[in-house]
Amino acid sequence: MAWRLRSLVAAAAIVAGASLTQAQTLKVVMHSDVKIVDPIWTTAYIVRNHGYMIYDTLFAMDEAGAIKPQMVDSFTESPDKLTYKFTLRDGLTWHDGKPVTPEDCIASIKRWSAKDPVGQKLMTFVDTMTADDAKSFTVKLKSPTGLLIFGLGKPSSNVPFMMPERVAKTDPNTQISEFIGSGPFVLKQDEWKPGDKIVYTKFKDYKPRAEPASGLAGGKVAKVDRIEWLAVADQQQAVNALLAGEIDMVEQPAFDLIPLVQSDSNIKLWNYNPLGLQYTLRFNHTQPPFDNPKVRQAVTYALNQKDFLEATIGNPEYYQVCKSMFVCGTPLSSEKGMEGLLESNFKKSQELLKEAGYDGKPIVLLHSTDLLALTNLGPVAKQLLEKGGFKVDMQSSDWQTVVSRRVRKDPVDKGGWNVMQTSWVSADILNPVMAGFFNASCDKAAFGWPCDEQMEKLRDDFAREPDPAKQKAIAEAVQARWREVVTHVHLGQYKVPIAARKNLSGILTAPAPVFWNVEKK
Amino acid sequence: MLGYILRRLLATIPVLLIVAVLVFLMLRLTPGDPAAVIAGDNATSEQIALIRNRLGLDKPILTQFAIWAGNLAQGNLGESFFFKKPIGELIAGRIEPTLSLAFATMLIAICVAIPLGVLAAYKHGSWIDRIVMGFSVLGFSVPVFVIGYALIYIFAITLGWFPVQGYQPLSGGFGGFVQRLVLPAVTLSVIYIALIARMTRASVLEVLNEDYIRTARAKGQVERKILFRHALKNAAVPIVTVVGIGIALLIGGVVVTESVYSIPGLGRLTVDAVLARDYPTIQAVILLFSGVYVGINLLIDLAYSLFDPRIRY
DSSP, X not given: OHHHHHHHHHHHHHHHHHHHHHHTEEEEEOSSOOOOOOTTTOOOHHXXXXXXXXXXXXXXXXXXXXXXXXXXXXXEEOTTSOEXXXXXXXXXXXXXXXXXXXXXHHHHXXXXXXXXXXXXXXHTTEEEEEEOSSSEEEEEESSOOSHHHHHHTOOSSSOOBOOOHHHHTSOTTSOOSOOOOOSSEEEOGGGOBTTTEEEEEEOTTOOOOSSOXXXXXXXXXXXXXXXXXXXXXXXXXXXXXXXXXXXSEESSOOGGGHHHHHTOTTEEEEOOOTTOEEEEEXXXXXXXXXXXXXHHHHHHHHOBHHHHHHHHTOOGGGEEOOOOSSOTTSTTOOOTTXXXXXXXXXXXXXXXXXXHTOOOOOEEEEEEOSOHHHHTHHHHHHHHHHHTTOOEEEEEEOHHHHHHHHTOOSOGGGTOOSEEEEEEEGGGSSSTTTOGGGOOBGGGSBTTOOBOHHHHHHHHHHHHOOOHHHHHHHHHHXXXXXXXXXXXXXXXXXXXXXXXXXXXXXXXXXXSOOOTTOEEO | OHHHHHHHHHHHHHHHHHHHHHXXXXXXXXXXXXXHHHHXXXXXXXXXXXXXXXXXXXXXXXXXXXXHHHHHHTTOOOBOTTTOSXXXXXXXXXXXXXXXXXXXXXXXXHHHHHHHHHHHHHTTTSHHHHHHHHHHHHHHHSOHHHHHHHHIIIIIIISOOSOSSOOOOGGGOHHHHHHHXXXXXXXXXXXXXXXHHHHHHHHHHHHHTSHHHHHHHHTTOOHHHIIIIIIHHHTHHHHHHHHHHHHHHHHHHHHHHHHHTTOOSHHHHHHHHHHTTOHHHHHHHHHHHXXXXXXHHHHHHHHHHHHOTTOOO
16 A cells, blocks of 8 residues: 555656646747758848857847847956957856857857958958957957947847857858857757757756846846747647647737737737837849939838838737838937938829939839738839839749849849848847948949948948947938938838747847746746 | 569659759749848848859759769768758658658548448439538538648637647657647548549449449349449459559648648648758659659559459559
8 A cells, every 4th residue: 555655656746747847848939940050151030049049149239229248247448449358257158068268259250240241340340359368358449430349249130149169160151060059048959850849958057147137138047948949830820829728939920810819818919029120122223213313212202101011010009100211219210301201292203203214114023922021012012103103013922032033133124123122120220230221332232232332431430430429420311311322211110029828927028039037837 | 563563663763863854954943042042131142152152053054963963873862951951861850740641641531431432332312422422522622721720720729639730759659649640631631532432432333333243132142242342342443543643642732731730741841942942852852752653653553453353464
């Protein structure tokens, strides 16, 4: 009898233990499957999110948008603002147990800066980067810039994640093959099955900062033992699984499914990223008629943001009209000089087209049909542009075809294009250096290839200026110049909430979804 | 017979070669650039060109084909552009879910469809026949994803009998394996039940009018024996053909079903690879599917001789 009782107690303990373990596992459906795990090699947001799981950063953006030290314990700035000395925190180790060294950080900064636009600009200011001792390193600049600290705390793709030197020395155009970070979670490589799931476990030796977590900064305390990102391609199925309690969170539920989620009292919506995203229309500046600035200006009169946002988001709770070329709700935001634009003044658009001598040749609008967030933009753009005096040939295809066509500079009748639409995470376009579409360096610019020396000079001025007040003035000058050259057009700001079961708490307000501080009860 | 099998096996080589060439060329002609997909929104033309160079996509098409064919001849399917894993390893990791789903689907389809078809033929013109044929038309007409969502709503969300999505390998426990396979397999089997039941009915109906059936009845054979021993066996050749074609068509069906139920099989791998323009993976998967198709056709031909001794190779 006694042994039976002991067996029962033991069995109960095992069951209780199992339940406890279960309670510490977070099952999440992210917006996409993780196929690539090198956050420097690609700008894909899902890979950036993966980066925040296993890597750490020297600096990080807090909830208020300020850049705060993260792996860095302290830093000094010389009076001439040319020499910066960084000291790393005590106890930082890689997932393999080796200590984080300044050499690791320098190699990581170099690899990141070879790929990222802010990093590339930053490197034009950097003279040398040298390790001083086991914990500190010095960056010497050729001339002062506000990009150093901002760049090292850049919140979105590409994020300057720190990697061991041997990994960071991989050619930036080749994927890394070792996935060791120093962040709060460890990648379980043996359980990573692309197309099925990616698994992370708590890094037990991680030393969080003492401050409370705030945005991407502060103490990164992992409160669950294991996190599984499940690859569920079908949005309806992800929500079904959430409603059935099979999973804990859906990162980006489709807007038409939000009422379904809201109707369940066990689910809560979190607006974790108040700055959200920005819809954008991009011109091909190398092909007529958009090689003529007057024709591009006509577009700024023909369009209005509300029509796009109504067609794609629908619920005003999740969108806002934002005429500023820098994200509304951030320090550089301003509507100065934007009066009269984006109000669907079709008459003005038609007048400008007449002045520009537009010959009525149809413009090719690339329309993506398979990404829910972008699908409805095309028909709205077509309708508004046609009312504004354009003839539009909307060519529909899957997103990857759009991506492949948009990098072609060929004439329109040989597979080229005139306009396309995309969406940016707001944290990627906070200033004129970060926002790749302001890059007007002709062939060296991103697709669309705008060419404007004055715009480039303003961007350089911004990069050189460390004073935030003067940066704001330069940003306004950029906006004024934009009105003349119109590199691209913003179509409205929106945000996507996280849907999570109510037993989850601690989801942080940040430009990217992060999983430290998240608790499951 | 052995000579026939060998001849058929040798004949698969040119078929697979033609498939390989066609797939390779069609992919290169399809709009899409993996380098642009990888490079992202901020990439300059120079960065895209660098990635293209790393992937070997800047080489002439003939050179690319020669490299791929050379590797293939050595049994090397190459490495995925995106997953950075050998494609053989990727496929090996995806075969179990797809095979399990395909096997369970065909098992359900055959077990349900053949008795239904025989019954419909036997009760020709009755309300049973009409119900079976009505179901058959419905099974053909309703898309797989609609059936999937309906079953999920009823059996997973409302009744909570089965999980909404996901797959559990057999090694993780038989109970969980079966529980997660039931809804996807039933979803996918509906169309095959319709197809096989219809064909079985037509074939058995034709055989039931033959003289030897009448003779069997005159000899006093019981109806069950007449139906299953005499009629069904003689009606088997077209049924086997339809089952075989069904298995081949299943490849297309699993793509949708695996997406709806989040099953990490070859169908999902194909969709992901196509959307990302992962050329080496698409080429390998299509080649594999072609091999399976050719293999199934061979097996069907061989099965004919089992059911009809008059057929000799």
